[in-house]
Amino acid sequence: LAYFVHGEGNRSVVSLIVPVEIQNLPSKKILLLPQSPQAQISLRGPSHILSEVARTPYSFKIRIPEEAGNRYETRLQAASLSIPPSVEVTRIDPPQITFVFDNLIEKQLQVEVPRIGSLKKDYRLSEIIAEPATVTARGPQTELDSLTTVNTEQVDLRAITSSQILDLQLELTGKFVEFSPKTVTVNVNVRALTRERRYSGLPVVVLGKDLTEKWEPVPKTVELELSGPRPLVQALDAEEIQVSVEVPTDFVSKVSEDAGYLEKARLPVRVQLPPKVEVVQVNPKEVKLRRESSATTAAQKNTAAQKNAAAQKSK
Template structure:
């Protein structure tokens, strides 16, 4: 009984191993392939890495400026085996190159063919997938130079008029949208602290241009500032004219208006009786005061440390 059972088992095993060998070999190969595939799938991974961006821009002669800021790198998600991705990162991912030399492209679309990768690595995501581009023409304009003043002159003195700049204009080059809004090319401030009466000339540095804009020419300009005494003005209306040299002379008009201009402390202390318009006929050559006559003559007002203006400046004297 036991011998028959062993014989049956042996016969079954012999049949199982020898019958349908082709089908069994195919099944074994399929099983091995499935195992290898599953093992490979378990080793696959995705990794996001930065990839540099290299731009080839138009030459200066093209007179085109790219206004859109382009990132130094974009992010690319890679899919492949851990070993392949590690080897790629160790060797370094080649940057993607963008040819913008024509200065006309409206956008850049990143495609997988633009990247240099091993065949066993694929790209699944590119971020950003595209970039819109803005261009402007590059123009050249002449822009006025503008000086500024800092500090205060010495007591009793003021800046007379506006500072003068030489040269008066600067050549400015850049994108049309930036150049057209520049009203002045500014200079560093001219310091007048403690200055007294006189004319002062200094080379003053020109401020740095805005981003994307360049200045063509010298990096400094000569600024001239004039310092004068601080003055005040006082009016003394209807002051009677005093005639020297002929008694009972007739003056037309007999009164004039006088404006005195000078240091504030001098003008403030001046009284009306000190402002005397005079005509000295004895100092006029070519007239005979012993006979009747008439003459148009300038009225003089003498004020110490100040100047006087008379209206009208001349009158007629008869004697």
């Protein structure tokens, strides 16, 4: 940044902002103050030369003595700028500069995951695990000496209803501290409270390929006891549960060959449920089958017998 003031004749005055560079900062030191060292200089000289000087990137070059410790004050010397002899440095502001250093250290910090709120009543938090569990912090000794942990971004538990994997930034603990890595993976393991529930009168559906006859189960309904996450089980309607038996492909031929097979055969009851919901008990576990036409005939005979009995009583 340059400011020109034209004077008499062919001479001018210019002001420049010049950075201050430390050439030999030890690898085990870190500069705390000033964070962006610079100074304003005023120059007087021929206008055409000052125009060229204003476009040249000058800087004060500072070398720190080994015995300087963590504080070093030095004067800014115009001679270190290598400005053309025809140009006069009339002012340096500030004329001197004080550097504040600290020891640069590395330290392992434990990662902690802060939380907001709590889970809904039907859920419990099993654990929160950060990977990696520790990170490397690099920075001034004065900032790191008192630190043993570092926080991630907060995890809001109020909206969580299942286990999640989150990539979270580490929370900055000072102006000069850097972390490696800068983010961690956080596993939030959540489990739903379980509940058992009983259903009765669930109809059994008969399934099978290429059925030439219609069959009905005996009994036609079953009782069922389920277990699973409380929110799922509480919201599960009986209509959403499918109970069925599968008729084997050779079932009809076996019935034809063996007159007693139909009475002896038992088919396992199958239950189709939403994920995470399990069957505790089904009663009965197996059912028999009978031809639907036979059932209809039996019903008709029973109805006829009842009518006949009623007619006899009325006589």
